[in-house]
Amino acid sequence: MTSSPARPLRVLVLGGTAEANRLAAALADDPRIEAVLSYAGRTENPTPPPIAWRVGGFGGIDGMVDYLRVENIARVVDATHPFAAQISAHAIAACAAAGVPLLALARPPWPRTPGDRWLEVDDLQAAADALGAAPRRVFLGIGRLHLQTFAAHPQHAYLVRLVDPPRAPLPLIDAEVIVARGPFDRAGDRAMLMSYRADIVVARNAGGNSASAKIEAARDLKLPVVMVRRPSIQARQRVETVPEVLRWLGHDETPAERGV
Numbered sequence: 028m029t030s031s032p033a034r035p036l037r038v039l040v041l042g043g044t045a046e047a048n049r050l051a052a053a054l055a056d057d058p059r060i061e062a063v064l065s066y067a068g069r070t071e072n073p074t075p076p077p078i079a080w081r082v083g084g085f086g087g088i089d090g091m092v093d094y095l096r097v098e099n100i101a102r103v104v105d106a107t108h109p110f111a112a113q114i115s116a117h118a119i120a121a122c123a124a125a126g127v128p129l130l131a132l133a134r135p136p137w138p139r140t141p142g143d144r145w146l147e148v149d150d151l152q153a154a155a156d157a158l159g160a161a162p163r164r165v166f167l168g169i170g171r172l173h174l175q176t177f178a179a180h181p182q183h184a185y186l187v188r189l190v191d192p193p194r195a196p197l198p199l200i201d202a203e204v205i206v207a208r209g210p211f212d213r214a215g216d217r218a219m220l221m222s223y224r225a226d227i228v229v230a231r232n233a234g235g236n237s238a239s240a241k242i243e244a245a246r247d248l249k250l251p252v253v254m255v256r257r258p259s260i261q262a263r264q265r266v267e268t269v270p271e272v273l274r275w276l277g278h279d280e281t282p283a284e285r286g287v
């Protein structure tokens with residue numbers, strides 16, 4: 028009698044980040060793992076990943092619990108953005124309720140290095156307040172959804188970099204928009220800040236390589252950076268690299284992944 032082959036491990040990857048895309052690429056074509064990449068649906072036309080994918084919220088914690096059960100998910104990897112605190116909290120609660128092991132894949136925050144002129148604050152409201160009363164030329168590297176916070180500070184001129192062209196007028200009176208998708212490079216961001224004559228940068232401490240260019244460019248130009256600290260998320264098992272996730276999933280690395 029021949030034994031039937033083992034069922035593939037069903038894995039939900041919560042994505043929306045470069046890390047999640049890298050993990051998806053590493054999981055593609057492994058017959059032992061059947062992974063689904065989940066996008067919130069914030070970005071228009073996301074690049075289709077090489078694994079199954081879905082788009083849209085689950086409907087809160089209960090919705091995610093239902094999804095895990097209906098889809099027979101055996102493991103969840105939370106590879107969402109470090110500032111996406113709600114979905115991460117939902118994943119912790121839903122995985123606990125459904126008895127599904129959860130691992131977070133999160134890049135380390137950018138460290139402050141000598142020469143950095145950072146003012147660290149806890150949230151975007153504090154960042155907007157920190158710009159002060161006098162007019163300034165501000166580079167806002169924070170994404171489309173959070174611009175409203177700066178509308179209450181119309182004395183400043185803003186340079187805003189967005190992934191998609193804005194569909195509606197921005198809530199800022201004096202704003203220039205650059206539409207571009209990372210990764211960005213240091214020399215390019217230095218040129219962008221100089222050409223706008225920016226005198227301050229507002230950023231969230233996302234970490235990772237794809238958006239660090241603005242921080243390096245600010246360092247080169249000796250510009251101050253109002254740096255928003257990460258939101259706190261309940262303790263969970265967390266790793267920083269794709270190979271660590273693969274080991275947790277029991278997936279052997281290919282020679283290419285090992286760099287052999």
Ligand code: NAP
Binds near residue numbers: 112
């Ligand atoms: P959030 O505030 O933590 O989540 C808000 C709601 O969006 C969640 O409750 C969930 O809806 C839905 N959601 C979020 N991520 C999801 C995912 N990967 N799959 C399915 N539903 C998801 O999230 P956010 O800050 O708006 O970020 C949304 C997405 O953009 C995340 O996937 C994140 O990785 C990515 N992203 C965020 C940032 C950022 O700065 N926050 C930057 C780059 C990329 P339900 O409650 O209905 O399930």
